[in-house]
Amino acid sequence: MYEPIRAKSVHSTTAAGSTDFPHRSREEELDIQLAGHLAALLALTDELRALEPTADLDTAAERLAAQVARLRGGRAPVRLTVAAAIPEPRPAALHRKAHTLAGRALVVAASRADTAAAILAAERMDAHSAALEPRELASR
Numbered sequence: 001m002y003e004p005i006r007a008k009s010v011h012s013t014t015a016a017g018s019t020d021f022p023h024r025s026r027e028e029e030l031d032i033q034l035a036g037h038l039a040a041l042l043a044l045t046d047e048l049r050a051l052e053p054t055a056d057l058d059t060a061a062e063r064l065a066a067q068v069a070r071l072r073g074g075r076a077p078v079r080l081t082v083a084a085a086i087p088e089p090r091p092a093a094l095h096r097k098a099h100t101l102a103g104r105a106l107v108v109a110a111s112r113a114d115t116a117a118a119i120l121a122a123e124r125m126d127a128h129s130a131a132l133e134p135r136e137l138a139s140r
Contacts, residue, residue: 030112035071037105099128
């Protein structure tokens with residue numbers, strides 16, 4: 001009733017016999033993802049430092065840079081200087097974005113059992129939510 005397949009299937013996967021592309025483990029993928037979230041959080045922290053310089057933000061930026069460098073095998077992250085680039089500074093919006101990014105970093109750090117990054121992300125979430133509280137009360 002059916003004719004047997006005589007040729008090799010065109011739908012075969014390339015992973016079965018080819019090693020032409022790099023393979024990464026789950027841990028390596030999570031490291032890349034965590035480094036990306038922390039680098040984005042560092043960029044927002046640098047923006048906030050340009051708008052509202054504080055010792056807390058300076059310390060946080062250095063700790064974030066150290067974590068990103070650790071996750072990237074010692075390569076230091078690119079740092080921003082954007083004080084003049086922001087036409088209308090909106091620190092509350094930056095704090096909200098930073099809080100969201102810290103939450104994402106916390107989820108990834110927890111899934112890869114990276115205690116140092118998880119603690120740093122949780123601290124940054126607390127700091128950014130605390131920075132938002134007086135602003136939200138004033139806007140009501």
